[in-house]
Amino acid sequence: MGELLPEILEQILVRLDVRDIIRCKSVCKAWESFISDPDFVKAHLKHSYNNDRNDNEIGERRIVMARYPYRYRVRQYEVDDRFFDYHYCHLIGSSNGLVCISILNTEILLANPSIREVKKLQRPQIPHVGSLCWGFGYDSSVDDYKVILGFRKGDDLTCFHVLTLKSNEWKVIGEVNYTFVSRIGILCNGALHWIMKGGSPQDDRKVILSFHISKEEFIEIPQPDDARFESLIAGHLALRLGTIDECLCIFLRSLLPHNIWIMKKYNVKQSWEMVDHDCEIKNEAAHCMKELKHYIPHKRPLCHKTWFCKTRDFIGAPIFVQSLVSPHVNRRPKRKRLVMTSTRSRRRFGGDPSVPGPVARV
Structure with a gap:
């Protein structure tokens, strides 16, 4: 595994969940450095977004x-x-x-x-x-x-x-x-x-x-130009915004899941449509x-x-994706002292038995 090409290693690691990737940092210093690289963090983030968008089970x-x-x-x-x-x-x-x-x-x-x-x-x-x-x-x-x-x-x-x-x-x-x-x-x-x-x-x-x-x-x-919107929810103090399928929507929480308006084309007034409450959620x-x-x-x-x-209750909540992006943008994470627990494990992952290896730090 220590002899894998970086391109192949990325294709393997980028498909893993964040928790598993963090564990992979303990394999060796080279893997820790590779996983911490900003290019890999962005590649994993892109894969996570695409994976969520193509998941037919989750809206x-x-x-x-x-x-x-x-x-x-x-x-x-x-x-x-x-x-x-x-x-x-x-x-x-x-x-x-x-x-x-x-x-x-x-x-x-x-x-x-x-x-x-x-x-x-x-x-x-x-x-x-x-x-x-x-x-x-x-x-x-x-x-x-x-x-x-x-x-x-x-x-x-x-x-x-x-x-x-x-x-x-x-x-x-x-x-x-x-x-x-x-x-x-x-x-x-x-x-x-x-x-x-x-x-x-x-x-x-x-x-x-x-x-x-x-x-x-x-x-x-612009807001919807429709008599139904004007009569039911326009001007209400409880009017709120959200997103559905990456499009802006407007609604009253007390009326959910009914009377939700979605802007199919951003900033185009004519693109507002009312969501059919009978459509599959x-x-x-x-x-x-x-x-x-x-x-x-x-x-x-x-x-x-x-x-x-299956609910429309969360349309006002932020979209979330699991990622490796760190909030500490101005500093590199501090490395803890690396200690290998056994010579056998160092040999297993292709390391030199005389060189201490890392342990998990999650």
């Missing part, structure tokens, strides 16, 4: 923040609703296996539940203004991740700040003449989306505000994220058992 793989461990019942996971501020912490978003979490609006954590790594981000320097809106996503143009935060400024403005993971610093990106209704930005087509309303008390119209992560530009996304795989109160690096799992159920 979407998502992640949610649990209120209560190990059980699935109605409202035992966090949703973006009027009770949002009563929760201890919030799941801001997920991208490429990384999950962003806010704790009491004062501490922001970036975690990869699959490899059990957590990074604490710089706290935002903003005035104490009460409730906030959030977003998290990947900027492919610079190969970086961004956390977006919005807070109300006066009665009719929302001021947005952004943090880039590589710099771990916040900067102001602008103000908009809206106040937020939904709190968590829905990631779709390289942009984050919130339900907003007109800034002034006299302007009660609801809009879909989009923030393009790479361009850092705000635009308004595939299994949703919802990973249940813990609150990280007692996190011990590399020791305790960060997720409870995954739920598999």
Whole structure:
């Protein structure tokens, strides 16, 4: 096995689950270095995405923040609703296996539940203004991740700040003449989306505000031009966004699974269609994220058992993929002292018996 060509080794390892790949790091130093290489991490991530998309048994793989461990019942996971501020912490978003979490609006954590790594981000320097809106996503143009935060400024403005993971610093990106209704930005087509309303008390119209992560530009996304949409859900304070089959959708949670509108072609008003409630619903795989109160690096799992159920309840939850992407982008992981437990095992994997080999560190 030690004489495998890198191309063949990649084709073998890239098909494994993250847990098995981490174990493979203990085979030898060469394998550990190969698996930690950014090119392999990206190759595995791409394979994981393609594997999920081509899985006919699962509609979407998502992640949610649990209120209560190990059980699935109605409202035992966090949703973006009027009770949002009563929760201890919030799941801001997920991208490429990384999950962003806010704790009491004062501490922001970036975690990869699959490899059990957590990074604490710089706290935002903003005035104490009460409730906030959030977003998290990947900027492919610079190969970086961004956390977006919005807070109300006066009665009719929302001021947005952004943090880039590589710099771990916040900067102001602008103000908009809206106040937020939904709190968590829905990631779709390289942009984050919130339900907003007109800034002034006299302007009660609801809009879909989009923030393009790479361009850092705000635009308004058109809503369905249909009498059924206008009469049933348009303008409602509980209006929320989600994704179905990588397309933006809009709905009222109280009406699920009915009256869901999906934008088949992004930012095209005429492409909005109402989802037929009689259509087949595939299994949703919802990973249940813990609150990280007692996190011990590399020791305790960060997720409870995954739920598999046929439901539309999770369409507002972020898409999740298991990956090897580390939240620690500015440093290489520290290597522990390598100790081989037996001479026989070193020979088995093609190593020199006189050279100490590695042990598992998961």
